[in-house]
Amino acid sequence: MSKYKKIRPTESELEILQVLWEHGPSTVRFVNDQLNEDREVGYTTTLKLMQIMAEKELANRDTSQRTHIYSPAVTEAETQHNLLTQFVDRTFKGSAMKLVMQALGNHNASEAELDEIKALIEEIETKQKK
Amino acid sequence: MSKYKKIRPTESELEILQVLWEHGPSTVRFVNDQLNEDREVGYTTTLKLMQIMAEKELANRDTSQRTHIYSPAVTEAETQHNLLTQFVDRTFKGSAMKLVMQALGNHNASEAELDEIKALIEEIETKQKK
DNA sequence: TTGTAATTACGAACGCTTTCGTATATCTTT
DNA sequence: AAAGATATACGAAAGCGTTCGTAATTACAA
Numbered sequence: 582m583s584k585y586k587k588i589r590p591t592e593s594e595l596e597i598l599q600v601l602w603e604h605g606p607s608t609v610r611f612v613n614d615q616l617n618e619d620r621e622v623g624y625t626t627t628l629k630l631m632q633i634m635a636e637k638e639l640a641n642r643d644t645s646q647r648t649h650i651y652s653p654a655v656t657e658a659e660t661q662h663n664l665l666t667q668f669v670d671r672t673f674k675g676s677a678m679k680l681v682m683q684a685l686g687n688h689n690a691s692e693a694e695l696d697e698i699k700a701l702i703e704e705i706e707t708k709q710k711k
Numbered sequence: 712m713s714k715y716k717k718i719r720p721t722e723s724e725l726e727i728l729q730v731l732w733e734h735g736p737s738t739v740r741f742v743n744d745q746l747n748e749d750r751e752v753g754y755t756t757t758l759k760l761m762q763i764m765a766e767k768e769l770a771n772r773d774t775s776q777r778t779h780i781y782s783p784a785v786t787e788a789e790t791q792h793n794l795l796t797q798f799v800d801r802t803f804k805g806s807a808m809k810l811v812m813q814a815l816g817n818h819n820a821s822e823a824e825l826d827e828i829k830a831l832i833e834e835i836e837t838k839q840k841k
Numbered sequence: 842t843t844g845t846a847a848t849t850a851c852g853a854a855c856g857c858t859t860t861c862g863t864a865t866a867t868c869t870t871t
Numbered sequence: 872a873a874a875g876a877t878a879t880a881c882g883a884a885a886g887c888g889t890t891c892g893t894a895a896t897t898a899c900a901a
Contacts, residue, residue: 591858595801609878626860628879633858647867647878658813664802665813671725672794677814678824683795684807684814685831692839694808695832701815702825709822721888739848756890758849763888777897778848 606652718793736782
Protein backbone atom coordinates (compact mmCIF):
# COMPACT_ATOMS: atom_id res chain seq x y z
CA MET A 582 0.00 0.00 0.00
CA SER A 583 2.23 2.73 -1.31
CA LYS A 584 1.80 6.11 0.34
CA TYR A 585 -0.01 6.55 3.62
CA LYS A 586 -2.98 8.85 3.42
CA LYS A 587 -6.30 8.52 5.10
CA ILE A 588 -8.80 8.82 2.35
CA ARG A 589 -12.18 9.50 3.81
CA PRO A 590 -14.49 11.00 1.22
CA THR A 591 -17.90 12.01 2.44
CA GLU A 592 -21.01 10.55 0.90
CA SER A 593 -21.35 13.30 -1.67
CA GLU A 594 -17.70 13.22 -2.48
CA LEU A 595 -17.91 9.51 -3.05
CA GLU A 596 -20.75 9.97 -5.52
CA ILE A 597 -18.64 12.39 -7.45
CA LEU A 598 -15.60 10.15 -7.33
CA GLN A 599 -17.66 7.35 -8.76
CA VAL A 600 -18.52 9.47 -11.75
CA LEU A 601 -14.87 10.37 -12.21
CA TRP A 602 -13.75 6.77 -11.87
CA GLU A 603 -16.28 5.60 -14.37
CA HIS A 604 -15.92 8.33 -16.95
CA GLY A 605 -12.47 9.69 -16.37
CA PRO A 606 -11.55 13.40 -16.34
CA SER A 607 -14.73 15.43 -16.45
CA THR A 608 -16.14 18.89 -16.20
CA VAL A 609 -18.37 20.03 -13.39
CA ARG A 610 -21.20 20.23 -15.87
CA PHE A 611 -20.82 16.62 -16.84
CA VAL A 612 -20.57 15.38 -13.29
CA ASN A 613 -23.57 17.41 -12.30
CA ASP A 614 -25.58 15.97 -15.15
CA GLN A 615 -24.65 12.48 -14.08
CA LEU A 616 -25.66 13.14 -10.49
CA ASN A 617 -28.94 14.56 -11.64
CA GLU A 618 -29.88 11.29 -13.20
CA ASP A 619 -30.29 9.98 -9.69
CA ARG A 620 -31.35 13.02 -7.71
CA GLU A 621 -31.67 16.74 -8.08
CA VAL A 622 -28.52 18.66 -7.30
CA GLY A 623 -27.80 22.28 -8.09
CA TYR A 624 -24.90 23.06 -10.35
CA THR A 625 -23.13 25.30 -7.87
CA THR A 626 -23.51 22.64 -5.23
CA THR A 627 -21.59 20.20 -7.34
CA LEU A 628 -19.09 22.87 -8.24
CA LYS A 629 -18.46 23.71 -4.62
CA LEU A 630 -18.03 20.08 -3.67
CA MET A 631 -15.57 19.49 -6.45
CA GLN A 632 -13.60 22.56 -5.47
CA ILE A 633 -13.41 21.23 -1.94
CA MET A 634 -12.33 17.87 -3.29
CA ALA A 635 -9.51 19.56 -5.14
CA GLU A 636 -8.42 21.28 -1.93
CA LYS A 637 -8.53 18.01 -0.05
CA GLU A 638 -6.65 16.38 -2.88
CA LEU A 639 -9.32 13.85 -3.59
CA ALA A 640 -9.35 15.24 -7.10
CA ASN A 641 -6.94 17.06 -9.36
CA ARG A 642 -8.08 19.89 -11.52
CA ASP A 643 -6.75 21.27 -14.68
CA THR A 644 -7.40 24.99 -14.78
CA SER A 645 -5.59 25.70 -18.00
CA GLN A 646 -8.87 26.23 -19.80
CA ARG A 647 -11.78 28.29 -18.69
CA THR A 648 -13.78 25.14 -18.10
CA HIS A 649 -11.86 23.19 -15.54
CA ILE A 650 -11.29 19.49 -15.86
CA TYR A 651 -11.36 17.34 -12.76
CA SER A 652 -9.83 13.90 -12.45
CA PRO A 653 -9.70 11.50 -9.52
CA ALA A 654 -6.64 11.81 -7.31
CA VAL A 655 -7.35 8.56 -5.52
CA THR A 656 -8.03 5.17 -7.00
CA GLU A 657 -11.26 3.32 -6.61
CA ALA A 658 -9.51 0.32 -5.08
CA GLU A 659 -7.63 2.18 -2.37
CA THR A 660 -10.67 4.23 -1.48
CA GLN A 661 -12.85 1.18 -1.21
CA HIS A 662 -10.22 -0.48 0.88
CA ASN A 663 -10.03 2.43 3.27
CA LEU A 664 -13.75 2.80 3.60
CA LEU A 665 -14.14 -0.91 4.05
CA THR A 666 -11.55 -1.08 6.80
CA GLN A 667 -13.17 1.76 8.59
CA PHE A 668 -16.61 0.26 8.19
CA VAL A 669 -15.54 -3.16 9.40
CA ASP A 670 -13.91 -1.67 12.46
CA ARG A 671 -17.02 0.23 13.28
CA THR A 672 -19.77 -2.16 12.48
CA PHE A 673 -18.18 -5.53 12.90
CA LYS A 674 -15.58 -4.57 15.48
CA GLY A 675 -12.79 -5.50 13.14
CA SER A 676 -13.98 -8.93 12.12
CA ALA A 677 -13.80 -8.97 8.36
CA MET A 678 -14.93 -12.56 8.34
CA LYS A 679 -18.20 -11.76 10.02
CA LEU A 680 -18.76 -9.21 7.31
CA VAL A 681 -18.02 -11.65 4.55
CA MET A 682 -20.40 -14.13 6.04
CA GLN A 683 -23.12 -11.51 6.29
CA ALA A 684 -22.54 -10.35 2.75
CA LEU A 685 -22.51 -13.85 1.34
CA GLY A 686 -25.51 -14.90 3.32
CA ASN A 687 -27.72 -11.99 2.54
CA HIS A 688 -27.10 -11.24 -1.08
CA ASN A 689 -27.76 -13.45 -4.01
CA ALA A 690 -24.59 -14.67 -5.56
CA SER A 691 -24.42 -16.22 -8.98
CA GLU A 692 -22.62 -19.44 -9.66
CA ALA A 693 -19.90 -17.54 -11.47
CA GLU A 694 -19.37 -15.20 -8.58
CA LEU A 695 -19.14 -18.03 -6.13
CA ASP A 696 -16.57 -19.65 -8.38
CA GLU A 697 -14.59 -16.46 -8.32
CA ILE A 698 -14.58 -16.44 -4.58
CA LYS A 699 -13.58 -20.07 -4.43
CA ALA A 700 -10.70 -19.33 -6.74
CA LEU A 701 -9.63 -16.49 -4.52
CA ILE A 702 -9.74 -18.72 -1.47
CA GLU A 703 -7.63 -21.27 -3.28
CA GLU A 704 -5.12 -18.61 -4.03
CA ILE A 705 -4.96 -17.40 -0.45
CA GLU A 706 -4.58 -20.92 0.82
CA THR A 707 -1.79 -21.64 -1.59
CA LYS A 708 0.08 -18.59 -0.44
CA GLN A 709 -0.38 -19.51 3.18
CA LYS A 710 0.87 -23.04 2.65
CA LYS A 711 4.31 -21.75 1.83
CA MET B 712 -37.10 -9.91 7.37
CA SER B 713 -39.84 -9.19 9.86
CA LYS B 714 -40.79 -5.53 10.18
CA TYR B 715 -39.57 -2.90 7.80
CA LYS B 716 -37.71 -0.08 9.42
CA LYS B 717 -34.66 1.75 8.25
CA ILE B 718 -32.23 1.44 11.07
CA ARG B 719 -29.49 3.95 10.63
CA PRO B 720 -27.64 4.54 13.86
CA THR B 721 -24.93 7.15 13.74
CA GLU B 722 -21.40 6.34 14.74
CA SER B 723 -21.91 7.32 18.35
CA GLU B 724 -25.21 5.55 18.55
CA LEU B 725 -23.61 2.42 17.21
CA GLU B 726 -20.99 2.53 19.93
CA ILE B 727 -23.70 2.71 22.53
CA LEU B 728 -25.69 -0.05 20.90
CA GLN B 729 -22.64 -2.25 21.00
CA VAL B 730 -22.43 -1.80 24.75
CA LEU B 731 -26.11 -2.60 25.11
CA TRP B 732 -25.84 -5.65 22.89
CA GLU B 733 -22.89 -6.95 24.81
CA HIS B 734 -24.06 -6.21 28.33
CA GLY B 735 -27.82 -6.07 28.06
CA PRO B 736 -30.02 -3.45 29.74
CA SER B 737 -27.83 -0.78 31.25
CA THR B 738 -27.82 2.57 32.93
CA VAL B 739 -26.37 5.67 31.37
CA ARG B 740 -23.66 5.56 33.98
CA PHE B 741 -22.61 2.10 32.98
CA VAL B 742 -22.61 2.81 29.28
CA ASN B 743 -20.66 5.97 29.83
CA ASP B 744 -18.06 4.10 31.85
CA GLN B 745 -17.71 1.56 29.09
CA LEU B 746 -17.26 4.23 26.45
CA ASN B 747 -14.67 5.93 28.58
CA GLU B 748 -12.47 2.89 28.44
CA ASP B 749 -11.84 3.77 24.82
CA ARG B 750 -12.12 7.53 24.76
CA GLU B 751 -13.16 10.41 26.95
CA VAL B 752 -16.86 11.21 26.80
CA GLY B 753 -18.81 13.43 29.16
CA TYR B 754 -21.63 11.88 31.11
CA THR B 755 -24.27 14.27 29.82
CA THR B 756 -23.10 13.64 26.31
CA THR B 757 -23.83 9.97 26.66
CA LEU B 758 -27.09 10.75 28.42
CA LYS B 759 -28.21 13.02 25.63
CA LEU B 760 -27.34 10.48 22.97
CA MET B 761 -29.21 7.75 24.75
CA GLN B 762 -32.25 9.97 25.16
CA ILE B 763 -32.19 10.64 21.44
CA MET B 764 -31.86 6.93 20.80
CA ALA B 765 -34.96 6.33 22.88
CA GLU B 766 -36.82 8.93 20.81
CA LYS B 767 -35.64 7.33 17.59
CA GLU B 768 -36.59 3.98 18.99
CA LEU B 769 -33.14 2.55 18.69
CA ALA B 770 -33.38 1.87 22.40
CA ASN B 771 -36.11 1.35 24.92
CA ARG B 772 -35.97 2.89 28.32
CA ASP B 773 -37.49 1.92 31.55
CA THR B 774 -38.26 5.04 33.56
CA SER B 775 -40.00 3.36 36.43
CA GLN B 776 -37.03 4.03 38.68
CA ARG B 777 -35.19 7.25 39.10
CA THR B 778 -32.21 5.74 37.31
CA HIS B 779 -33.42 4.81 33.88
CA ILE B 780 -32.55 1.51 32.29
CA TYR B 781 -31.88 1.39 28.57
CA SER B 782 -32.06 -1.69 26.41
CA PRO B 783 -31.48 -2.17 22.67
CA ALA B 784 -34.59 -1.91 20.54
CA VAL B 785 -32.85 -3.31 17.49
CA THR B 786 -30.84 -6.47 17.15
CA GLU B 787 -27.21 -6.58 16.29
CA ALA B 788 -27.84 -8.78 13.26
CA GLU B 789 -30.49 -6.63 11.65
CA THR B 790 -28.52 -3.48 12.30
CA GLN B 791 -25.40 -4.94 10.76
CA HIS B 792 -27.40 -6.12 7.83
CA ASN B 793 -28.90 -2.71 7.24
CA LEU B 794 -25.64 -0.89 7.60
CA LEU B 795 -23.95 -3.36 5.34
CA THR B 796 -26.56 -3.05 2.62
CA GLN B 797 -26.33 0.68 2.76
CA PHE B 798 -22.57 0.59 2.71
CA VAL B 799 -22.42 -1.80 -0.19
CA ASP B 800 -24.80 0.34 -2.19
CA ARG B 801 -22.75 3.39 -1.56
CA THR B 802 -19.24 2.17 -1.83
CA PHE B 803 -19.51 -0.80 -4.12
CA LYS B 804 -22.57 0.30 -6.05
CA GLY B 805 -24.51 -2.66 -4.84
CA SER B 806 -22.03 -5.35 -5.70
CA ALA B 807 -21.71 -7.43 -2.59
CA MET B 808 -19.34 -9.69 -4.40
CA LYS B 809 -16.85 -6.95 -5.00
CA LEU B 810 -16.95 -6.25 -1.33
CA VAL B 811 -16.36 -9.85 -0.42
CA MET B 812 -13.43 -10.00 -2.76
CA GLN B 813 -11.93 -6.87 -1.24
CA ALA B 814 -12.48 -8.12 2.27
CA LEU B 815 -11.01 -11.50 1.52
CA GLY B 816 -8.11 -10.08 -0.36
CA ASN B 817 -7.05 -7.45 2.09
CA HIS B 818 -7.49 -9.06 5.44
CA ASN B 819 -5.66 -12.06 6.70
CA ALA B 820 -7.97 -14.98 6.96
CA SER B 821 -7.13 -18.08 8.92
CA GLU B 822 -7.51 -21.55 7.52
CA ALA B 823 -10.50 -22.12 9.75
CA GLU B 824 -12.22 -18.98 8.57
CA LEU B 825 -11.66 -19.86 4.96
CA ASP B 826 -13.15 -23.26 5.64
CA GLU B 827 -16.18 -21.58 7.12
CA ILE B 828 -16.64 -19.52 4.02
CA LYS B 829 -16.22 -22.54 1.80
CA ALA B 830 -18.87 -24.32 3.78
CA LEU B 831 -21.20 -21.38 3.37
CA ILE B 832 -20.60 -21.34 -0.36
CA GLU B 833 -21.38 -25.04 -0.52
CA GLU B 834 -24.60 -24.38 1.26
CA ILE B 835 -25.61 -21.59 -1.08
CA GLU B 836 -24.78 -23.69 -4.11
CA THR B 837 -26.81 -26.57 -2.83
CA LYS B 838 -29.80 -24.35 -2.34
CA GLN B 839 -29.47 -22.89 -5.80
CA LYS B 840 -29.24 -26.30 -7.44
CA LYS B 841 -32.76 -27.07 -6.43
C1' DT C 842 -32.39 18.77 58.58
C1' DT C 843 -28.95 20.23 55.80
C1' DG C 844 -25.62 19.59 52.54
C1' DT C 845 -23.53 16.55 49.04
C1' DA C 846 -23.80 13.42 45.31
C1' DA C 847 -26.13 11.47 41.43
C1' DT C 848 -29.61 11.68 37.88
C1' DT C 849 -32.52 13.60 34.29
C1' DA C 850 -33.93 17.56 31.36
C1' DC C 851 -33.01 21.26 28.44
C1' DG C 852 -30.90 24.26 25.45
C1' DA C 853 -27.15 26.17 23.21
C1' DA C 854 -22.84 25.98 20.72
C1' DC C 855 -19.64 23.87 17.72
C1' DG C 856 -17.93 21.37 13.69
C1' DC C 857 -18.69 19.38 9.43
C1' DT C 858 -21.23 18.63 5.20
C1' DT C 859 -24.35 20.20 1.97
C1' DT C 860 -26.88 23.61 -0.45
C1' DC C 861 -27.51 27.66 -2.88
C1' DG C 862 -27.71 32.81 -3.90
C1' DT C 863 -25.02 36.25 -5.86
C1' DA C 864 -21.13 38.38 -8.06
C1' DT C 865 -17.75 38.32 -11.57
C1' DA C 866 -15.50 36.75 -15.63
C1' DT C 867 -15.52 34.62 -20.12
C1' DC C 868 -17.38 32.81 -24.19
C1' DT C 869 -21.06 32.72 -27.88
C1' DT C 870 -24.57 34.44 -30.68
C1' DT C 871 -26.93 37.77 -33.05
C1' DA D 872 -21.08 45.64 -29.90
C1' DA D 873 -24.74 44.07 -27.08
C1' DA D 874 -27.24 40.35 -25.01
C1' DG D 875 -27.45 35.98 -23.31
C1' DA D 876 -25.39 31.75 -21.83
C1' DT D 877 -21.94 29.43 -19.17
C1' DA D 878 -18.16 29.15 -15.99
C1' DT D 879 -15.75 30.02 -11.53
C1' DA D 880 -15.43 32.24 -6.88
C1' DC D 881 -17.16 33.39 -2.57
C1' DG D 882 -19.79 33.53 1.37
C1' DA D 883 -23.47 32.39 4.06
C1' DA D 884 -27.15 29.58 5.70
C1' DA D 885 -29.31 25.23 6.76
C1' DG D 886 -29.09 20.50 8.48
C1' DC D 887 -27.22 17.00 11.30
C1' DG D 888 -24.49 14.97 14.86
C1' DT D 889 -21.93 15.74 18.89
C1' DT D 890 -20.60 17.99 23.05
C1' DC D 891 -21.30 20.13 27.22
C1' DG D 892 -22.87 23.68 30.68
C1' DT D 893 -26.52 24.53 33.71
C1' DA D 894 -30.77 23.86 36.11
C1' DA D 895 -34.02 21.01 38.41
C1' DT D 896 -35.01 16.79 40.82
C1' DT D 897 -34.21 12.93 43.74
C1' DA D 898 -31.48 10.09 46.82
C1' DC D 899 -28.19 9.64 50.37
C1' DA D 900 -25.19 10.86 54.32
C1' DA D 901 -23.68 13.57 58.08
